[in-house]
């Protein structure tokens with residue numbers, strides 16, 4: 505990082521859930537762009553009425569009656585705000601499909617429920633395609649977010665993020681998809697820095713305050729305030745809700761400085777490697793509760 509002055513690393517913690525949110529948004533965009541696609545062949549309902557399939561490779565696998573009922577998009581089931589109003593209690597019993605046909609760009613369906621009234625409604629075909637949850641679709645999605653070990657990190661300019669919502673979106677997209685983003689030419693003053701941070705979310709106040717300096721001190725109370733190299737670690741793991749995004753702002757780095765490299769590790773491929781090749785240890789780490797604590801009387 506020798507050549508980088510006033511740059512910043514941003515690291516989201518809960519990558520998986522954030523990726524899912526972004527994927528849904530992407531799916532919606534795809535759905536909108538496909539609104540004029542040709543209609544698929546008529547659906548066929550299984551004998552027990554529990555699911556249906558659409559004989560078109562764009563809609564692989566089957567859709568379950570209960571899932572379809574839950575996502576019905578008719579005005580009775582979805583408010584004008586786009587929020588679902590289907591009471592979950594009706595889904596606790598048996599839900600059967602009694603009819604299904606494609607009309608226009610909608611899949612029209614009839615349901616019979618043991619815990620609710622019969623219902624007729626519909627779901628947009630493009631939405632169905634974008635939200636297909638078959639093994640094939642999920643595998644394709646997972647393949648698209650393969651770990652990015654060794655690949656170049658996305659680099660952006662501070663101005664791009666501040667000056668346009670498109671730039672802001674790209675920053676968040678990079679965070680979701682790569683897990684980290686390098687931003688160049690961030691001004692050194694705190695107010696510009698705060699403005700950029702708060703364009704995404706409020707700053708979380710921790711025992712360190714909102715912003716704090718990481719610099720060498722003569723009588724340090726934390727190893728971070730020394731010139732010792734730190735191995736991979738995660739900050740604030742002892743919090744019930746650790747910060748979702750962490751930002752490091754490099755204020756100054758003179759050319760005479762040796763070392764000081766920032767190393768980033770995407771833990772998702774590590775977890776995947778553990779799951780596949782060290783399964784017993786993986787189970788230990790995922791099943792046995794572990795507690796973290798911080799004891800320091802000056803904090």
Ligand SMILES: [Zn+2]
Pocket residue numbers: 576577578579580581582623624625626
């Ligand atoms: Zn409905």
